[in-house]
Amino acid sequence: MSERIKKVNELIKHLAADGIREADVGGFVTVKFVETARDMKHADVWISIFGRNEKEVLDEIEAEKPIIQRAVNRKIKAKYAPVLSFKIDHSGEHAQRIEKLLKNAGSES
Numbered sequence: 001m002s003e004r005i006k007k008v009n010e011l012i013k014h015l016a017a018d019g020i021r022e023a024d025v026g027g028f029v030t031v032k033f034v035e036t037a038r039d040m041k042h043a044d045v046w047i048s049i050f051g052r053n054e055k056e057v058l059d060e061i062e063a064e065k066p067i068i069q070r071a072v073n074r075k076i077k078a079k080y081a082p083v084l085s086f087k088i089d090h091s092g093e094h095a096q097r098i099e100k101l102l103k104n105a106g107s108e109s
Contacts, residue, residue, distance in 0.1 A: 002038075008078075009034040009043075015075050016045045016084060019068030025060045027052035032089040036082050043082035046089040054088050061086050 017031040028050040036043040049057045061068070065084065073081040 005036055005038065008036050008040065008076075008082075011075070012036060012043050012045065012072055012082065012084075015072045016068060019071030020047075020061065020064075022071060023061070023064035023067045025057060025064060027057045029057060029061070032091075040078055040080045040082055043084055045084050045086050047086055048089050058086060058088060 012034045013031050016034065020029050020031070030048045030050075032046045032048055034043055034045050047058075047061070065086075069081075069084055072084060076082070
């Protein structure tokens, strides 16, 4: 991954978080990381949600996506401002499950 894309990912991460806050989406939403396409036309924004149903919050974010997208578009000074897609990051849950399995396997020995 190029240094430019890394910087764009970090910028979008902060701008998307600000946009979500501005849109006043319910629940506790954290922007975990962003994956921007090399051509800068698309960016996947990976989020984690705590305290509410994930699907409901994701639906709210999709409904408020124009507000969030505008927050990003205002600050990105490039030929293209990436179109955002929001996805739920389940890596924390997977890590907990693996840790539990390893703990249980260790206690069986």
